[in-house]
Amino acid sequence: MRWLMCVLMATTLLVSACGNNLGMKKDNPSIAVIDWQKALQAHPQYKKLQQAEQAVNIATRLRDEQLTLGKKQLQLLDRMSNMKKTGKANYLQAEFTTRMAEREKAENERLQKLAREAEKTADQELAENKEAVEEKYRLPIVNLRIKLESVKMTASARADVAKELNEVLLSRENALAGIRQERDALVNAKMAPEITAVHKALAKYAHNMQAELMRKSMGISGSTEEQMKQGPAELEKLIASMDKQIVLKRQAHDKLLDSMNSDIASALKKVTLHKKYTLVLKNVRANISAVDVTDDVCTEIKNIAN
Numbered sequence: 001m002r003w004l005m006c007v008l009m010a011t012t013l014l015v016s017a018c019g020n021n022l023g024m025k026k027d028n029p030s031i032a033v034i035d036w037q038k039a040l041q042a043h044p045q046y047k048k049l050q051q052a053e054q055a056v057n058i059a060t061r062l063r064d065e066q067l068t069l070g071k072k073q074l075q076l077l078d079r080m081s082n083m084k085k086t087g088k089a090n091y092l093q094a095e096f097t098t099r100m101a102e103r104e105k106a107e108n109e110r111l112q113k114l115a116r117e118a119e120k121t122a123d124q125e126l127a128e129n130k131e132a133v134e135e136k137y138r139l140p141i142v143n144l145r146i147k148l149e150s151v152k153m154t155a156s157a158r159a160d161v162a163k164e165l166n167e168v169l170l171s172r173e174n175a176l177a178g179i180r181q182e183r184d185a186l187v188n189a190k191m192a193p194e195i196t197a198v199h200k201a202l203a204k205y206a207h208n209m210q211a212e213l214m215r216k217s218m219g220i221s222g223s224t225e226e227q228m229k230q231g232p233a234e235l236e237k238l239i240a241s242m243d244k245q246i247v248l249k250r251q252a253h254d255k256l257l258d259s260m261n262s263d264i265a266s267a268l269k270k271v272t273l274h275k276k277y278t279l280v281l282k283n284v285r286a287n288i289s290a291v292d293v294t295d296d297v298c299t300e301i302k303n304i305a306n
Helices: 002-017 019-024 036-042 046-081 086-148 155-216 225-272 294-305
Strands: 031-034 279-282
Touching: 031 294, 036 046, 036 225, 036 294, 046 155, 046 225, 086 155, 225 294
Parallel strands: 031 279
Antiparallel strands: none
């Protein structure tokens, strides 16, 4: 829908600019077409868009796996709570909880160590890119700050320099944010299979321990009614938190996509500005007689985006 809006906006501008031509040269219409997906792939930010989409997919998959694991654990607690020997059940439940907590702690510590290693590796891989960004903006920032210290500048000139400095600082921050996004994508890609493996291992460990405890007493009674009430609420809170992260990642993806579509629309407008097209169509599947402006837009988009 966002893509369609961009094309409609560009088309509206073109039709408005060529309104007189539409009224005078109806017998020789000129139609242009553009492959929007190809233009999108030519955008310098396309790799970041793919990484943002991957981050959304990973977060969604982890959320679904956590929900499945949580439901299985709740089923386990429900089975244990339906058994009758309350005294021994409480003892065995405490053993179950303690052993699970110890196993989870050990796995979490291992995951944290792996995450630190993944972050370190990602930082090393992107160190040159980060330094290149810092080097690119270092001298311009220093020069602009020196200008601001000049006592001979008029208030208007000082305001212009301050504005330029803020724009350069913002540009540098956006470039560094892109590197941080790449870093997060690298870490997520590294950690996703490890986290999935841990979830499966914990589920298997819990299942085996359940069978062991049930052999000790066939009349086990697990969690109390209050504990059973807390379980779903805690799971719901955890899933809500993960859903929030998915929403944030999706918003970041959509914001980037909107910006790229806006760049393409601007490039399309510039390419067709002085052309007498009566209509610009996007992603045409039928065989029509039209001028394909995709390659020109791909070339222009790099100038606009940079």
